[in-house]
Amino acid sequence: MTSLVADAMQTELGAREVWPNNVKLYEPYQAEQIVLPDYASCLGVRTFLKMCSLPFSRELRINAEEMSPSGSVPFLQVGAFLVAEFNPIVAFVGLRGFQLSADLSDTERAELKAYCAMVSSILGNAEKYLSWKVDTIAVEVTRPRCGSVHPWPLNWMIPMMKQRSMMSQLNSVGWADKSLEEVLGEIKSCCQALSERLEQQKYFFGDSPTDLDALVFGHLFSLLTIQLPGVDIAGDIKEFVNLTEFCQRIEEKYFKEKEDD
Template identity: 50%
Template sequence: MSLVAEAFVTQIAAAEPWPQNATLYQPLKEEQILLSDNAACLAVQAFLQMCNLPVQVVCKANAEYMSPSGKVPFIHVGNQVVSELGPIVQFVKAKGHSLSDGLDEVQKAEMKAYMELVNNMLLTAELYLQWCDDATVQEITLSRYGSPYPWPLNHILAHQKQWEIRRKMKAIGWGNKSLDQVLEDVDQCCQALSQRLGTQLYFFNKKFIPHPSGTKFYSWQQSG
């Protein structure tokens, strides 16, 4: 989201309170949604719940194509439609709800770093497993992703998505990685998060201060 667009959304969002009929859209839960999308949807749901903001979850086969960014989940709040965790967090913050108010600047910077770690490593690993590991693609991904659609559209959409993700993997240097290398990267990421957590129950402070990095890690655990 550009700075101008973000400022506009912030101004609009701040003008209205959170409605009771806010809606979160995601793919069909039982037969369609994939691991990475499930984690993303759980992260937003957990975040909104921690903010005590009501939201109705609606499952739609074409949720990905309804989203303004082409990614799920997205929320419909009043006249606004916002997709993905980062923009949703900023949108909610503009309405006066934040999970990081109890953190100092150093902790906020650290929180951002760990969110980037989860996004860049764990999310990328999920996408790799879903679309680049041949066994997973054939046994799970293609059938689930295309399940709501008739033949041959189900195959066309699934292979189009696979091409898109594999092109992204090549662009970020993951195109030639083996499954073992990806799993090793995930293990190192989890070790880093575990070392940061130590014996504490929460990432920041000894008492509960929920924040977006926590919701991201929680959603990844729950979806795995």
Template identity: 35%
Template structure:
């Protein structure tokens, strides 16, 4: 029996089971495969009337096992479309747009990282996302700006409209059972639907596509029921607000302590490397100087 594998994902937050697109995709595919695996095991038991050990489970069952050849080709085509058209806009909205990055993305990651990594890791992650965006778009000089935003959001909206047309009135893209395409679509549109972004015109355009909103809710209700009632479209309860108010003094103390520790570390580094030096200056007592001055005057008078 193969050794179990471990999956490390970004934690839940902002109304999502994970704040990372790739993690969302893998989590949904994992649940889909487990569901089909359980159905396959039950079918096998009914035919042969014996129990199977976990190592004997049929490995051929996965999220796309029941798809036809055409549906498999459609899956690859739409995944490619997502990565070329929608993913760049998602990266820009979360990591490159200055207002969204400072107020949402950087703030959340900083609050969920330990000291001192929360001071520099979000910035490094932003740089990597910018490099990723430049690679996808084939533009080494791409920067944040109105023209860049307009171009990316235009391509993303075309992709969303195509997805909406393909989904139609279906619960999932290939009927009543989700596939890997559903996982990929969910991983890309859920952050845009659930995360409150102060500046994102694409977010409002997506919210106007009702079938994609319903699709996202179906995935959350099916696999992540604890997260389905959270997000941008639901107000924060009074209990949550009270808890946040109670935690404010603690958060402020923690932030102040972090700043003091950082300042102390910088001063220590400066002293050890010689950037800053402390010089001791010896001054003679004032009274002694006065006495010597009066004695000198008496000698001149004589």
């Protein structure tokens, strides 16, 4: 059954261009405000759009999360449409005729979806755990960044409310009671599975990028470059040489000398 979004899009499009020139991607401020899970999500979406060769401008807002239709970042504005988060944005872009996985077989598409689900579940929850559950990181890094753009008393109220929300999410998926060692083990297990799938290929499904490549880069590059007190996540990931080389290739191709990141 055709979705309401698809129907509305086709009504709007008619015979006009399928990708406008004034598309905007809304994100929090990177240097002082964004926290690890949001940075990974924003970077994944940005990478996906670049892999699709779709023009967009980045709009940094202190209230990007409040502006988002889902309450999460990033979100994309295309004409009258606002679409938030990685999977809905990939689906929305696909309705416009841009699909990185279009040439994959049905079996490969099923495998791609399974790996995307694994990455989002394990690395996504691990980033929330590290940011909000580990006291040292929450106190020294996450809460200050989350509250940095707000005046008192919002600069401490908003981080506390956000932390309660994140802990509720982690509890609902069985991650709140994990130990730090278990979480780090989950990250390594996920990296092991990704490393075995990638092998010596350029991308996970051959010589052309897919949604999975953008998603994995967003998470792994964030974990490789973030500095968190008391945790050496980058050291664990760097044990998987093909994954670090994968991240270097994507950074070189899509970001070097193109953005001031």
